[in-house]
Amino acid sequence: MALELLTIPCRADNYAYLVKGPGDDEVALIDAPDAGPIIAALDARGWNLGAILITHHHHDHVAGVEELRARYAAKVVGPAAEADRLPPLDRALSGGDTGGEGPFRSVVIDVPGHTIGHIAYHFPEAGLAFTADSLMAGGCGRLFEGTPAQMWNSLCKLAALPPETLICSGHEYTAANLRFAATLEPGNQELISRIERVTAARREGRFTVPSRLSEELATNPFLRAGLPQMKAALGMNKADDVTVFAEIRARKDNF
Ligand code: ZN
Ligand code: FE
Numbered sequence: 001m002a003l004e005l006l007t008i009p010c011r012a013d014n015y016a017y018l019v020k021g022p023g024d025d026e027v028a029l030i031d032a033p034d035a036g037p038i039i040a041a042l043d044a045r046g047w048n049l050g051a052i053l054i055t056h057h058h059h060d061h062v063a064g065v066e067e068l069r070a071r072y073a074a075k076v077v078g079p080a081a082e083a084d085r086l087p088p089l090d091r092a093l094s095g096g097d098t099g100g101e102g103p104f105r106s107v108v109i110d111v112p113g114h115t116i117g118h119i120a121y122h123f124p125e126a127g128l129a130f131t132a133d134s135l136m137a138g139g140c141g142r143l144f145e146g147t148p149a150q151m152w153n154s155l156c157k158l159a160a161l162p163p164e165t166l167i168c169s170g171h172e173y174t175a176a177n178l179r180f181a182a183t184l185e186p187g188n189q190e191l192i193s194r195i196e197r198v199t200a201a202r203r204e205g206r207f208t209v210p211s212r213l214s215e216e217l218a219t220n221p222f223l224r225a226g227l228p229q230m231k232a233a234l235g236m237n238k239a240d241d242v243t244v245f246a247e248i249r250a251r252k253d254n255f
Helices: 035-045 065-072 081-084 148-159 174-184 189-203 215-220 229-231 241-253
Strands: 005-010 012-020 027-030 050-055 075-079 091-093 105-108 121-123 126-134 165-170
Touching: 005 027, 005 035, 005 165, 012 165, 035 241, 075 165, 081 091, 105 148, 105 189, 121 165, 148 229, 165 215, 165 241, 174 241, 189 215, 189 241
Parallel strands: 027 050, 050 075, 075 091, 126 165
Antiparallel strands: 005 012, 012 027, 105 121, 121 126
16 A cells, blocks of 8 residues: 555544645545544654544544644644534535545545545545545444435445555444344355454454445445345345435435
8 A cells, every 4th residue: 555544543432534645745544533542643653743633523533633633733634514503614525525645645525424424535546545424444433414326325435446545534433334234135155254254353452444345335225225135135125325325324324
């Protein structure tokens, strides 16, 4: 990988990520749940934080922004559509906007659903996508603000990235997500083996993120709402993809 990637656990079950490019000033943080663990990770490596990339306005993704901005004089960027609910942005972003260059180049993808302005950051050269509470390991975020159609469309955009892309998502929810997935596809062999790997990882205190997009496509029920076998499992053979996605989301909300 062309970039160094660091996964930083924060709060009860959040993740922040640091990416380091070849240049000294090329250090970006994706989401700031809490300043303390991020400062510790930066200082241990002698890295200076250049930019804070915010995915959406929820407190558990922005609570550390002002302390980090002040300490490192970092530039803060985030979704234009949520600028009124975010700390002041040095640059407001929407889908298609780019930043950085070479391996450090990133492209913004609009992924509304969990919140109405949620964005993801794709680093195509590095093969990384920071998806926070849109596409998650084994699941997707709750629909607090958007519609099922919006979230399904967002997930389809992420599903179309190269399958080897590493999905860097916002929470350690994977074990519960996969327990739910198994209620829909109990015979999915790749799901069964992923559950074994995730169970072992959690027992040993390891993170289950980032995850490979190919693994999500094979096991994440929310990415599989358009497949005939998923529709059959739900008794929804004739339903369109959005209706099936909405049914899966509703079942998960009550799981
Ligand atoms: Zn959130
Ligand atoms: Fe969150």
